[in-house]
Amino acid sequence: MNLKRAAARTLVGLAFLAALLAQPVAAQNSLNEALIQGLNEKLLYVAIPISILVEAILIYTVVRFRESNVDEATPTKENRRLEITWTVATAIILLFVGVASYQVLGVVAIGGVTAASNPDAQPAAVTEDFEGAVGPNPSEENAVQIEVVAQKYYWTYKYNEANVSGLSTNDEPLYLPKNTTVYLHITSTDWLHAFHVPDLGLKQDAFPGQYNTLKTVAYEEGTYQLYCAEYCGVGHSQMLGKVQVVSQDEYQEYLESKQSQGNESSA
Structure with a gap:
């Protein structure tokens, strides 16, 4: 039974x-x-x-031989055809x-963007002179480039586009426009971290002094959880963030609001 x-x-x-x-x-x-x-x-x-x-x-096997007498068991015989079949x-x-x-x-x-995988890439729009950052192809005219900087124990984002430069947010979500090719240039200011957004299938290491470029296209608007996936010290469990996928219009409105804030603070 x-x-x-x-x-x-x-x-x-x-x-x-x-x-x-x-x-x-x-x-x-x-x-x-x-x-x-x-x-x-x-x-x-x-x-x-x-x-x-x-x-x-x-x-x-269990049902067929459950009542077999162990003392009467015979050695198995070679079955070359069976061995070849399973091999x-x-x-x-x-x-x-x-x-x-x-x-x-x-x-x-998935594997990340490298100079070898993207030989026709344009120069990456980033603010630091580190190796590893790879920009979009000339055909990707509307591609967005964002610098993601990891630091104990928070994230900083810089949006580098034609009319927006050097915008950073420490306590705000990382904004991504929907249905748009996005290049994330990921680096660190201190030691090893990892940028990980499971629900978007994003994961890339953040190394000090170099960039790892990650390419994505977000399809669904919403808020997604961001984690640091490498142990980075006592505050590792608190190194969280949010990724906000929004429409193109909302994305432009966000950039314009941040740009106006930057102009006011500089004035």
Whole structure:
């Protein structure tokens, strides 16, 4: 009875996983998240049939040989055809996983933007003379560039565009325009931090004295949680922030308000 219950529970669990795959895919919050979730779905389509097969063989073996006398057990015999089959099948599965993963990890939105991956890039609009920052391609005329600076234990953002320069916010959210290519030039003023927004699929290390450029396109307006993903001292757990995805009009209004504040303070 216990064996049957265990088998039934296993089958129910596998059926539940299969049902999850059958559900319609929810809208993704960003280009980065869409790429990551797409890879996860591909791997699930491979993992679930394998799990069902392995569990089915395991249940069959337990049921079939549950009353076998151990003293009468005979040594297993070599089955070359079976060994070749599972070796080839394993190689095919690993090849599929490797190719699917490389297609995602090789995309600049996931692996980060480098000079090698973006050879036609324009100079990055940043305020420090550090290496590593990579600007957008000439075809990305409307791309937005933002400098993200990590420091114990807060974030600073500088918006560098044609009519806006050097705007920074310490206690305000990082504003991103919806459906717009954004280049985030990430650095640090002290030691290692990591810029991480899970719901947007964004994660990049922040090193002192250099930039790591991250590319994204946000699809859904809303507020997203920002974390530091590298332990950076006693205040690490408090190094939080918000990312606010807004419409183009709201984004321009925010920049204009910050620019006017800067002009008033300088006057």
